Amino acid sequence: MIRVEDVSKTFTLHTQGGARIAVMRGASLSVEPGECVALVGRSGAGKSTLMRMVQGNYRTDGGRILVGGLDVARAAPREILALRRETLGWVSQFLRVIPRVPTLDVVAEPLRNVGVAPDEARARAAALLSRLNLPEALWALSPTTFSGGEQQRVNIARGFVNPTPALLLDEPTASLDPVNRRVVLDLIHEAKARGAAILGIFHDAEARAEVCDREVDVTGFAR
Amino acid sequence: MTDYNFAYLDEDTKRMIRRAILKALAVPGYQVPFASREMPMPYGWGTGGVQVSAAILTPEDVMKVIDQGADDTTNAVSIRRFFEKTAGVATTTRTAEATVIQTRHRIPETPLREGQVLVYQVPIPEPLRFLEPRETETRRMHALEDYGLMHVKLYEDIARHGRIATSYAYPVKVEGRYVMDPSPIPKFDNPRLKSEAIQLFGAGREQRIYALPPHCRVESLDFEDHPFEASKADHPCALCGATGSYLDEVITDDAGGRMFVCSDTDFCATRRGEAA
Amino acid sequence: MTPLLEVRGLTKSYGRSLGCAEVSFDLWPGEVMGIVGESGSGKSTLLNCLAGLLEPDAGEVIFDTRADGPRDVLRMGEPERRWLARTDWAFVRQNPRDGLRMGVSAGANVGERLMAVGARHYGDIRARATDWLRRVEIDPARIDDRPRTFSGGMQQRLQIARNLVTGPRLVFMDEPTGGLDVSVQARLLDLLRGLVRDMGLSAVVVTHDLAVVRLLAHRIMVMKDGRVVEEGLTDQVLDDPRHPYTQLLVSSVLQV
Numbered sequence: 001m002i003r004v005e006d007v008s009k010t011f012t013l014h015t016q017g018g019a020r021i022a023v024m025r026g027a028s029l030s031v032e033p034g035e036c037v038a039l040v041g042r043s044g045a046g047k048s049t050l051m052r053m054v055q056g057n058y059r060t061d062g063g064r065i066l067v068g069g070l071d072v073a074r075a076a077p078r079e080i081l082a083l084r085r086e087t088l089g090w091v092s093q094f095l096r097v098i099p100r101v102p103t104l105d106v107v108a109e110p111l112r113n114v115g116v117a118p119d120e121a122r123a124r125a126a127a128l129l130s131r132l133n134l135p136e137a138l139w140a141l142s143p144t145t146f147s148g149g150e151q152q153r154v155n156i157a158r159g160f161v162n163p164t165p166a167l168l169l170d171e172p173t174a175s176l177d178p179v180n181r182r183v184v185l186d187l188i189h190e191a192k193a194r195g196a197a198i199l200g201i202f203h204d205a206e207a208r209a210e211v212c213d214r215e216v217d218v219t220g221f222a223r
Numbered sequence: 224m225t226d227y228n229f230a231y232l233d234e235d236t237k238r239m240i241r242r243a244i245l246k247a248l249a250v251p252g253y254q255v256p257f258a259s260r261e262m263p264m265p266y267g268w269g270t271g272g273v274q275v276s277a278a279i280l281t282p283e284d285v286m287k288v289i290d291q292g293a294d295d296t297t298n299a300v301s302i303r304r305f306f307e308k309t310a311g312v313a314t315t316t317r318t319a320e321a322t323v324i325q326t327r328h329r330i331p332e333t334p335l336r337e338g339q340v341l342v343y344q345v346p347i348p349e350p351l352r353f354l355e356p357r358e359t360e361t362r363r364m365h366a367l368e369d370y371g372l373m374h375v376k377l378y379e380d381i382a383r384h385g386r387i388a389t390s391y392a393y394p395v396k397v398e399g400r401y402v403m404d405p406s407p408i409p410k411f412d413n414p415r416l417k418s419e420a421i422q423l424f425g426a427g428r429e430q431r432i433y434a435l436p437p438h439c440r441v442e443s444l445d446f447e448d449h450p451f452e453a454s455k456a457d458h459p460c461a462l463c464g465a466t467g468s469y470l471d472e473v474i475t476d477d478a479g480g481r482m483f484v485c486s487d488t489d490f491c492a493t494r495r496g497e498a499a
Numbered sequence: 500m501t502p503l504l505e506v507r508g509l510t511k512s513y514g515r516s517l518g519c520a521e522v523s524f525d526l527w528p529g530e531v532m533g534i535v536g537e538s539g540s541g542k543s544t545l546l547n548c549l550a551g552l553l554e555p556d557a558g559e560v561i562f563d564t565r566a567d568g569p570r571d572v573l574r575m576g577e578p579e580r581r582w583l584a585r586t587d588w589a590f591v592r593q594n595p596r597d598g599l600r601m602g603v604s605a606g607a608n609v610g611e612r613l614m615a616v617g618a619r620h621y622g623d624i625r626a627r628a629t630d631w632l633r634r635v636e637i638d639p640a641r642i643d644d645r646p647r648t649f650s651g652g653m654q655q656r657l658q659i660a661r662n663l664v665t666g667p668r669l670v671f672m673d674e675p676t677g678g679l680d681v682s683v684q685a686r687l688l689d690l691l692r693g694l695v696r697d698m699g700l701s702a703v704v705v706t707h708d709l710a711v712v713r714l715l716a717h718r719i720m721v722m723k724d725g726r727v728v729e730e731g732l733t734d735q736v737l738d739d740p741r742h743p744y745t746q747l748l749v750s751s752v753l754q755v
Contacts, residue, residue, distance in 0.1 A: 011739075012741070013746070014742075014743030014746045014747070015743070015746050015747055015750055052738070052739075056732060056735060057734050057735060057738055057739070058735070058738065058739040059731075059735055059739050059741070077717060077718040077731060077732040077733075077735075078527050078530055078717065078718075080732055080735075081717055081732070096713070096714075098685050098688050098689045098692070098714055099682070099685040100682070100685045100686055100689060101689050112696065113696065367577060367578045367581055368578070369581060369615065370615075371585075371611050371612070371614040371615025371616070372611065372614075372615075374614040374619070375600070375603055375607045375610070375611050375614060378606070378607050378610055378614065378621065378624065379603055379604060379607050381621050382604055382606055382607065382625075382642075382643050383604075383643070445619075446619055446620060446621040447619050447620045447621075448620050448621050448622050449621050
């Protein structure tokens with residue numbers, strides 16, 4: 001489902017005298033449907049960079065990144081957007097939303113974007129927020145004012161609400177209490193069970209051991 | 224008579240104006256620019272109408288001049304005398320006898336017939352003026368038939384007054400093409416813009432001439448659910464008893480006494496069987 | 500699927516100074532493209548050339564018309580281009596005063612485009628104006644008020660309603676959130692995003708506000724000195740900029 005082949009990446013920092021920083025070379029991995037693969041390696045080794053390249057957020061200089069048959073490294077913007085909408089879910093550590101939009105609509109948006117009717121999208125968003133124990137009183141508020149843990153749960157709900165065949169998880173259990181951490185791990189198990197291919201970064205070693213089938217050490221890809 | 228060329232204007236000017244008139248007749252409702260001359264009367268007193276009349280008058284013509292329907296007001300009397308003096312043409316107050324009728328703000332009640340010419344004095348020829356002040360833009364709008372704005376004005380009338388409150392200078396569409404300001408005639412007169420006579424419109428200060436050839440199609444703008452309705456008097460004329468004519472309100476004393484009489488003095492007098 | 504808009508080699512100069520040069524791109528149905536750059540970078544010139552408000556010196560602007568398929572807008576007659584401009588296109592200006600008729604009511608402002616394309620039923624026009632005021636979150640009770648009695652944010656939303664009432668497929672926006680308070684901006688952005696999604700609109704948005712393009716645009720073009728120096732997926736260009744100018748632009752934004 002996700003296949004990274006001989007990928008390389010160099011940053012050129014024009015604002016700092018044109019310094020060239022080669023961050024990756026020869027990166028290869030694959031994730032099959034129903035499988036969860038963890039990216040590991042020391043901090044700064046390029047885990048996040050590789051995740052971002054798979055998501056299409058960072059550009060890829062060499063190699064191929066195939067997600068559901070589309071080469072993200074060469075795809076047109078609208079193809080990447082369609083991929084994110086329909087195929088590739090994403091739970092990031094950062095929440096980027098328009099300030100006044102209610103939490104329920106923020107979570108429902110991925111469903112609205114694939115044409116699910118407003119009522120159904122909201123109902124499914126509500127079910128997931130309940131499961132993640134986010135108090136109903138908060139649903140009508142914008143998540144921009146929430147605590148770190150609350151925002152993290154909004155991010156998770158947004159990432160899981162649409163059952164995409166591939167999923168990227170960036171520290172999904174960070175800043176969560178044990179109860180909600182359990183809910184997230186269950187969500188990951190369920191996603192695998194329905195056949196989702198999952199690539200993730202987990203600093204939480206226990207969580208990683210529980211949900212991941214394999215680990216890929218990116219240190220070998222770093223320059 | 225020896226002091227003036229026939230009908231005051233020199234022949235070259237008349238020829239220029241006639242060309243504008245012919246073009247205006249050929250493109251009904253289109254405002255043709257012309258080089259308006261300085262006339263021996265102030266703007267606002269009918270300089271446009273006077274130049275058009277002067278350009279079409281022949282020595283055999285019989286002329287009638289009305290102001291708000293009346294033959295005996297200052298403006299009408301002055302212009303009638305102007306042509307008596309400068310052209311030496313016969314004048315009349317009888318609509319049926321006149322060949323050229325110059326008018327300010329009315330169409331005579333007596334139906335006009337083929338062979339007659341009605342000349343309107345026009346203060347502001349541009350129907351879009353109050354909606355779009357830029358002349359460059361209004362010309363473009365006419366050229367491109369971009370007339371949505373006209374209905375914006377009528378929409379505003381209905382939104383504010385519950386009906387189309389425009390009661391004079393009511394805009395019309397000519398032959399399904401140009402939107403035209405019929406000069407400040409009451410909308411009561413609008414149905415009679417479709418006529419057997421030639422109708423010419425002259426705006427002196429604005430230097431525009433436009434025209435309606437005989438039998439030309441003239442539609443008053445409206446909405447399907449707010450159709451155009453010509454105003455109708457609530458009273459019969461106090462003098463002649465006419466029920467279908469346009470009436471003026473006349474104050475008769477200091478105690479609030481008033482009466483409604485025909486604005487068309489010739490029509491009223493004829494009905495009363497008087498020789499005018 | 501064909502692009503809604505294909506722009507090829509669009510060039511416009513003002514005497515010796517360059518407005519924009521050799522700009523080419525495709526815009527697909529449902530796509531929002533942001534054009535960013537400093538003032539003087541040529542982004543407004545480009546927008547005005549696209550919208551037919553300025554005549555470019557060279558290039559093609561091919562629009563996929565409903566009736567006849569792809570046509571070069573620059574080679575159309577003006578009547579046809581104006582017809583497009585009031586049916587399939589919309590232009591939202593930075594200053595709502597430039598895009599509204601301040602002297603007529605909100606209802607007439609929204610109804611004008613309908614009347615311009617031949618609507619002649621007062622009741623229908625009013626019903627559609629009411630519906631649109633509601634959609635842009637203006638109390639329909641204000642339908643007979645003039646826009647000068649509205650706040651800046653309301654005026655901008657009214658301008659959007661006035662533009663979208665005929666169901667256009669392509670919207671040009673020139674700094675649509677410029678000059679508005681930050682809280683008002685957020686509301687407008689949310690509204691625009693919803694309308695773009697629900698109506699399947701394509702849009703070209705000129706702005707110097709990178710936060711606005713990030714939330715609104717699918718793709719961006721970065722312009723400098725009249726030329727496109729970088730383009731691509733919005734978050735890709737903003738998070739992984741390549742051109743020196745884009746890197747400078749992105750790094751100059753104050754972090755909140």
